[in-house]
Amino acid sequence: MSGKPPLPPSTAGRSTPAAPARSAGAPPASKTKPTLAHPPPHVVATLKPPPQVIPLRPPPAHLYRHQGAPPPRKPRHRQHHRRRRSACSCRRACCLATGVFLLLLCLALAASCLAYLYYRPRAPAFHLQPLRPVRLRLSNASFPSAMDAAVGVKAVSWNPNDRVAFRYGAGEGRVSLADPDGDVDLGWAGVAAFEHAPRTVASVAFVATAKGVVLDEAVAARVRERYRRRQLAFRVAVDARVGVRVAGMRSAMVPVRLACDGGVMARRGGSESDGGSNLGPMSKCQVYLFRVRW
Structure with missing residues (x-):
């Protein structure tokens, strides 16, 4: 029992880290900072954080167009506007032709009515x-x-x-x-x-x-x-x-x-000398x- 070192006195209200135990024949601790030995390479590799994975982005769309892709189409709104404009012009022309035809028909009917009222034709x-x-x-x-x-x-x-x-x-x-x-x-x-x-x-x-x-x-x-x-x-x-x-x-x-x-x-x-009567x-x-x- 004489080989154990004495316990340090306890201080009430203070918590101090416990001093490491020394063996009986060990030299006293030195005041210089102790140097740590380098760990082996395989341990260092396992301790390093994993590398960050950067997500890959697809290349811009214009790069694909140069590789034999068909030329880009014109905007649809322009084609729709042109079709709408041509349809409007055709509709306007049809309305104008119909109006002219109806006007000529009305004039012909009016002329026929006037001629009928003036000449009063009767069937033979x-x-x-x-x-x-x-x-x-x-x-x-x-x-x-x-x-x-x-x-x-x-x-x-x-x-x-x-x-x-x-x-x-x-x-x-x-x-x-x-x-x-x-x-x-x-x-x-x-x-x-x-x-x-x-x-x-x-x-x-x-x-x-x-x-x-x-x-x-x-x-x-x-x-x-x-x-x-x-x-x-x-x-x-x-x-x-x-x-x-x-x-x-x-x-x-x-x-x-x-x-x-x-x-x-x-x-x-009978004869026709008197008109055929x-x-x-x-x-x-x-x-x-x-x-x-x-």
């Missing part, structure tokens, strides 16, 4: 005279019966206008024989062009011929009986073109059709422009 009236000559020849030798026909047609027209004249172009006239079982076509003929002056009378005349028209036995019997009594009924149609001439100006020619459904045979011994009653015809009744 057509009447079909009794047909003559009417030659029908039916053969009894063959079956069915065959008929040869020659029919003369004349329609009279009256122009009631004072300042309006009509121009009729060349056309075509057809004649058919009315029958309950169906009309029998009797041929056609050309119609010459003519001009109808104001307050005058004009006429349309042609002769239609047909050969070898085949008839049923019942129809042939009715035709013979009515021809003997001169009670045959005919239908006449004339297709042509008509134009208007007013104050030296001529309009375009438009299609016109003259339809006469009440044609009759002329009386025996002794030929029989005349039938009124209808005039159609573009298939619309005039």
Whole structure:
């Protein structure tokens, strides 16, 4: 027990670090600062702080553009502005053209109304005279019966206008024989062009011929009986073109059709010396422009 060093006296209220214990044969501590030995390299490497990792940034975008990339596009707002400007110009041109067209149309309608109020045009009236000559020849030798026909047609027209004249172009006239079982076509003929002056009378005349028209036995019997009594009924149609001439100006020619459904045979011994009144009653015809009744 004699080998242990004595304990230092304790100081109340003070905390001083305890002095290191010395062995019995150790020399007294020196007042110089002790030198520390250098640690080995592997210990120093483990004690050093880890190096800071600097994040890598991608290179600027312009560096990629030089490596064969397509050229940059123009800003979209410029293209949109150009498209919008072109659309506005097209819309403005369309509106201007529409306005000019409507203005011209209004002027044309106003001029037409004024001309109509001044000239007061009226449609001409057509009447079909009794047909003559009417030659029908039916053969009894063959079956069915065959008929040869020659029919003369004349329609009279009256122009009631004072300042309006009509121009009729060349056309075509057809004649058919009315029958309950169906009309029998009797041929056609050309119609010459003519001009109808104001307050005058004009006429349309042609002769239609047909050969070898085949008839049923019942129809042939009715035709013979009515021809003997001169009670045959005919239908006449004339297709042509008509134009208007007013104050030296001529309009375009438009299609016109003259339809006469009440044609009759002329009386025996009648003539046109007194205006055709002794030929029989005349039938009124209808005039159609573009298939619309005039």
